[in-house]
Amino acid sequence: MAQLEINGISKSYGKKTVLDSFSAKMSDGVYGLLGPNGAGKTTLINIIAGILSADCGNISINGVDKAKSGKAYYNSIGFMPQYPKFYPNYTAAEIMEYMAALKGVENKERGNELLNFVNLYDSRDKKVGAFSGGMRQRLAIAAAMSNDPEILILDEPTAGLDPIERIRFRNIISQLGTDRIILIATHIVSDVEYMAERIILLNEGKIIKDMPCDELCKSIEGKVWQYSPQGGDFDLPRYIKKHKVSEISHMLGMRIISDGPPAENAVSVTPKLDDVFLYYLDSMKTDGAEKDVEQ
Numbered sequence: 001m002a003q004l005e006i007n008g009i010s011k012s013y014g015k016k017t018v019l020d021s022f023s024a025k026m027s028d029g030v031y032g033l034l035g036p037n038g039a040g041k042t043t044l045i046n047i048i049a050g051i052l053s054a055d056c057g058n059i060s061i062n063g064v065d066k067a068k069s070g071k072a073y074y075n076s077i078g079f080m081p082q083y084p085k086f087y088p089n090y091t092a093a094e095i096m097e098y099m100a101a102l103k104g105v106e107n108k109e110r111g112n113e114l115l116n117f118v119n120l121y122d123s124r125d126k127k128v129g130a131f132s133g134g135m136r137q138r139l140a141i142a143a144a145m146s147n148d149p150e151i152l153i154l155d156e157p158t159a160g161l162d163p164i165e166r167i168r169f170r171n172i173i174s175q176l177g178t179d180r181i182i183l184i185a186t187h188i189v190s191d192v193e194y195m196a197e198r199i200i201l202l203n204e205g206k207i208i209k210d211m212p213c214d215e216l217c218k219s220i221e222g223k224v225w226q227y228s229p230q231g232g233d234f235d236l237p238r239y240i241k242k243h244k245v246s247e248i249s250h251m252l253g254m255r256i257i258s259d260g261p262p263a264e265n266a267v268s269v270t271p272k273l274d275d276v277f278l279y280y281l282d283s284m285k286t287d288g289a290e291k292d293v294e295q
Contacts, residue, residue: 011052036281223258
């Protein structure tokens, strides 16, 4: 079983603190690093992957500090960036051969096995330049898995995917998460709601909450309400200005986040992760400065 321990990681650019003493412990399973754009997600995973250096703090895998483990640390990591780039004139099979050479993978069948796993084996001889966005994302997963890493890091993995590809991608990640650590950095709530066992809410470089998804939802029980305005009371601008509205339906009315009933006939309902995101993070919006730093 893999163990990843992150202790007091901080990172600043000038006077701007991007990460502020981030600490977490992870073992096999799927983890969602969830936060708005500019929260510090990309900076953190780039530090874990060794792309950036932290100002202070340390990271260890299976009890061995990153600074002391050298090449072994990087052999334990698989990384998929938000917008993976491939040589467009290479075929999928050639990309996998190239990744195997870079990572020192000796198993000649590993590439084909992974292409089969991500449902790209029949397209292995097609040039990547002709692949759809979803196919490229699946190829990126296969490439990141070339060295069978203990820790797989994914940055906004479903950005731009259509609903079918998004579901297919979720299924792949759920299968991979049974015997390794998978860390998914995203601002798309539905991705981690379906895949992650544990959620780390991050904002302005600080951990807001770190707990299993079901416990996180339970943490705001009694604060989510379904309200169906009667007649002329369906004044959306007024309710949106006064309350945090997570969902609007002309059939069901409004889903409102509030410490108390927002109206006399409002009904308390079971919280969802969207509600949690809004409850904890909507009042902490940044001015977008960090987003520019993270690009």
